[in-house]
Amino acid sequence: MTDKKIYSASTTAPVNIAVVKYWGKRSVKLNLPTNSSLSVTLSQADLKTHTTAACSSTFTENSLWLNGEAQDVSGARQTACFRELKALRKKLEDANPSLPKMSEYYVHVVSENNFPTAAGLASSAAGFAALVRAIADLYELPESPTELSKIARQGSGSACRSLFGGYVAWEMGQAVDGSDSYAVEVAPASHWPEMKAAILVVSAAKKSVSSTAGMQATVNTSALFTHRACDVVPKRMEAMKAAIENRDFEQFAAHTMADSNQFHAVCLDTTPPIFYMNDVSRAAIRAVEALNTHEGRVVGAYTFDAGPNAVIYYQEKDEEKILGFLGTLLAPEVAEWAGKYAKVTPEGYDNGSFEALKDGVSRVILTRVGEGPIRTHDSLIGADGLPR
Ligand code: DP6
Numbered sequence: 001m002t003d004k005k006i007y008s009a010s011t012t013a014p015v016n017i018a019v020v021k022y023w024g025k026r027s028v029k030l031n032l033p034t035n036s037s038l039s040v041t042l043s044q045a046d047l048k049t050h051t052t053a054a055c056s057s058t059f060t061e062n063s064l065w066l067n068g069e070a071q072d073v074s075g076a077r078q079t080a081c082f083r084e085l086k087a088l089r090k091k092l093e094d095a096n097p098s099l100p101k102m103s104e105y106y107v108h109v110v111s112e113n114n115f116p117t118a119a120g121l122a123s124s125a126a127g128f129a130a131l132v133r134a135i136a137d138l139y140e141l142p143e144s145p146t147e148l149s150k151i152a153r154q155g156s157g158s159a160c161r162s163l164f165g166g167y168v169a170w171e172m173g174q175a176v177d178g179s180d181s182y183a184v185e186v187a188p189a190s191h192w193p194e195m196k197a198a199i200l201v202v203s204a205a206k207k208s209v210s211s212t213a214g215m216q217a218t219v220n221t222s223a224l225f226t227h228r229a230c231d232v233v234p235k236r237m238e239a240m241k242a243a244i245e246n247r248d249f250e251q252f253a254a255h256t257m258a259d260s261n262q263f264h265a266v267c268l269d270t271t272p273p274i275f276y277m278n279d280v281s282r283a284a285i286r287a288v289e290a291l292n293t294h295e296g297r298v299v300g301a302y303t304f305d306a307g308p309n310a311v312i313y314y315q316e317k318d319e320e321k322i323l324g325f326l327g328t329l330l331a332p333e334v335a336e337w338a339g340k341y342a343k344v345t346p347e348g349y350d351n352g353s354f355e356a357l358k359d360g361v362s363r364v365i366l367t368r369v370g371e372g373p374i375r376t377h378d379s380l381i382g383a384d385g386l387p388r
Contacts, residue, residue, distance in 0.1 A: 003100055006385050008054035009137035013130035013373040015047040015121060016040065016161045017197065017311045019256040019303060020236055021263040022170065024219045024229055028212070029076070030178040031157040034219065035233040037170045038186065038240050039161045040313070042197060043370030047121065051111040051130035052380040053138045059106035065387045066111045066127070073109075080154040081132055082107060089139040102139055109134070110380040110387045115365070121199070121309065128155030129162030133373040145372065149183035157211075165189045165372035167244045169237065189369045192247045194316040198326060201363040202280045202308040211306045214267065214274050221271040228266055233259075249315050253301030256313060257288075260303040276306050280360030283353035284310035291325050294346035316368075326364065329357045334364055 016039040024034035062082055064071045073079070090103040109131055113123055132152040136143065145163040153160035153170075160182060161168040166189040173180030209217075218225050236255050243251035267274040281304055288300045299318040303311050314322045320341050327338030328345050382388045 002057055004056065004058050005100070006054050006056040006058070006381075006383070007100065007102060007138060008052055008379055008381055009134055010050070010052040010376045010379050011130055011133045011137060011373050012044050012048045012050045012376055013126045013133055013162050014041045014044050014165065014370055015123070015126045016158065016168065017042060017303065017305065018158065018161075019252070019301075019313070020233060020240055020259050021305075022157050023263050023266065024215050024225060025157070025212075027176075027178070028216065030181075031153050031155075032178050032181050033157060033170065033172045034225075035229040036172040036237050037158075037161070037233075038237060039158070039168050039170075040195060040197070040369055041162065041165045041168060041189065041372060043367050044374065045370070046365055046367035047113075047115050047126070049111055049113050049123065049126035049130040050376070050378070050380065051109060051127075051134045053131070053134035054108045054381045054385055055102050055105040055138060056108075056385055057101075057105050059108055059385060062106050062108075064109045064111070064131075067113060068387065077128075077155045078131075081128065081135075081151055084151045084154070085132065085135045085139060085141070088136075088141050088143060092139070092141070107135065107138075108381060108385055112380060121201075124156040125158040125162045128152050128159035129373060131155065132159075133163065137375060146182050146184055150178060150181065153178070153181065153183075163372060165370055166191065167369075169241070186241055187244050189371055192244065193369060194247075195369040196314055196316055196319065197367050197369075198312045198314070198322060199365040199367065200284055200310040200312070200326075200330075200357075200361045201365065202278065202284075202310065202360050203362050208276055208307055209274050214270070214276075214306060217272075217274065218266050218270045222266050222269040224269040225266045228262055232262065249301075250298050253298040253313070256301040256303050264304065276308065277304055278308045278360075280356050281308045281310055283356035283360070284312070286353045287325070287329060287349065287357060288312060290346040290349045291321070291344070293348075294344070295321060323366075329354060330361050330364065331358050334361055337366075 018039040020038040022037035149160035167186040301313045324341035324344040327335040328343045
């Protein structure tokens, strides 16, 4: 009798925001980076991808639905993830012939983000981490998150870091086959739970250069890039790990801001130059610099990915200062918390920046360091094998 059962597993996975940025690939096919990177995993209470993976002998093709819409799964990145996970499942089945032959079945994946895709937040990291974790759970794979991170990496480089919570390094590795390019936990969220983040959502006028295309252009044309990858990042990785181990916010912040600025500098040093930050982003930088000067110590650290949104890391004890200041700067409908905190206006903060932030920030997401993927029984796939 043929097995017609629909097997399924569900998980949620987090977004991560790098404080030492991944920028540059030595292999596009395998997503192997030119430098190691380090990120903070953000709480899934605020940002997460929820994914259910199912397989059955009755399915006729691999399918993926994201936020209710069918997606193309024929791309090299998805194909690599499906292929590698199926190969691991096949090994289990070969060792134990009584297991259902899931490796021969097609897979259905249904994914939903709890944040608007339009916000321009890096959703591919959470998306591929959730896809890999959910299929690994479906197949009951014994592989560690570090082993699975090598598969998620092939979906999207930064996704490998979303298989862990807390503070996560992606060690670049040296091997040509990518076997030593994976994510490891630097410290769990519980080691430094006071870390918080305010994400200033800035609307981009036009679509920016994709990470993959941007990285390739930088690797091929920027002279500054070699200095960054070979001289700066190796030392910074060590300094950042030490800052996290010692919960030294001043060091953490100094390296976070310097690394974001250098990443955007190598983008500017690319031919043709790539601009991810805009006037609103630069106003946010001035704001954080002005607040730090006003306080006489570092209370906030900004960082920007391949887009104009600002992520400001701060410690819980400084929430009043950060939110008081942002409440002064941003439009009242954006800064809903503003009434709760005393206003802070650093002297010397220029009017132009004031205006840019008030007009340019459309939403703020307040979040904190959080956990890695979490298994759930909340299935997004119905008894017919399709999205509910
Ligand atoms: C600036 O992981 O999106 O956010 O590997 O091509 O999918 P691909 O790139 P992606 O790049 C992220 C770049 C970054 C820095 C970072 O997250 O480390």
